[in-house]
Amino acid sequence: MDPKRRAGEEAVKLVEDGMLVGLGTGSTAYWVIMEIGNCVKAGLNITAVPTSIRSEELARSLGIPLIPLDDIPTGGIDLTIDGADEADGDLNLIKGGGGALLREKIIASNSKRLVIVADASKEVKTLGQFPLPVEIVPFGFKLTMGRLEAIGGHPALRLTEGDEPFVTDNGNYIADCRFGVIEDAAALEKTLNLIPGVVENGLFVGMAERIVVGREDGNVSVRERVRRG
Numbered sequence: 652m653d654p655k656r657r658a659g660e661e662a663v664k665l666v667e668d669g670m671l672v673g674l675g676t677g678s679t680a681y682w683v684i685m686e687i688g689n690c691v692k693a694g695l696n697i698t699a700v701p702t703s704i705r706s707e708e709l710a711r712s713l714g715i716p717l718i719p720l721d722d723i724p725t726g727g728i729d730l731t732i733d734g735a736d737e738a739d740g741d742l743n744l745i746k747g748g749g750g751a752l753l754r755e756k757i758i759a760s761n762s763k764r765l766v767i768v769a770d771a772s773k774e775v776k777t778l779g780q781f782p783l784p785v786e787i788v789p790f791g792f793k794l795t796m797g798r799l800e801a802i803g804g805h806p807a808l809r810l811t812e813g814d815e816p817f818v819t820d821n822g823n824y825i826a827d828c829r830f831g832v833i834e835d836a837a838a839l840e841k842t843l844n845l846i847p848g849v850v851e852n853g854l855f856v857g858m859a860e861r862i863v864v865g866r867e868d869g870n871v872s873v874r875e876r877v878r879r880g
């Protein structure tokens with residue numbers, strides 16, 4: 652079985668009756684949503700909120716009950732299960748390879764628990780090999796990219812296969828940045844979000860509670876965040 656599928660199915664064991672569940676985005680979260688769909692068909696009673704239009708469509712097609720975000724209290728999501736592009740030893744993450752980082756971060760920051768599903772390729776010692784997605788507004792995007800360049804981000808505008816700017820679910824662009832090794836993810840996250848024109852960035856610092864990793868040998872490993880201080 653695909654390691655991503657194995658991780659997804661294992662993580663869904665954390666979903667309990669009555670929960671409000673955040674549905675992630677991407678090829679690993681796909682398996683989470685599929686498995687939640689199976690559980691709902693088998694009688695699991697949950698409601699869910701999606702992190703992208705793609706995940707919303709998939710969830711709807713599977714009959715997973717969705718509720719509008721505006722109908723839930725701040726911080727009211729019980730559990731969100733989502734993928735990641737990189738996860739370091741402290742479970743700090745790079746997300747947004749699929750362009751869903753803004754909605755994912757809003758959902759994650761309103762979740763009591765964030766559980767990450769991944770295959771082993773996502774585990775890294777230090778973040779930064781995967782280009783860091785930064786969501787920027789189209790207005791003045793070249794100026795904003797100049798600011799990202801000035802702080803060492805070497806930004807590249809994400810393009811579609813047709814060479815048009817990739818547009819997020821929120822109508823924005825993505826600048827994929829190469830900062831090299833990211834020693835202080837918390838500081839970089841803040842610095843980026845202070846640049847006018849930047850909406851959000853793909854660094855998720857101190858948010859994930861645990862990571863469920865599907866491995867090629869058929870095993871699944873679970874690692875929890877060590878709380879410091």
Ligand SMILES: O=C[C@H](O)[C@H](O)[C@H](O)COP(=O)(O)O
Pocket residue numbers: 675676677678679680733734735736745746747748749750751752755
């Ligand atoms: O924008 C996309 C999300 O952050 C994904 O969760 C992330 O890119 C990981 O996706 P995948 O599981 O497909 O590698």
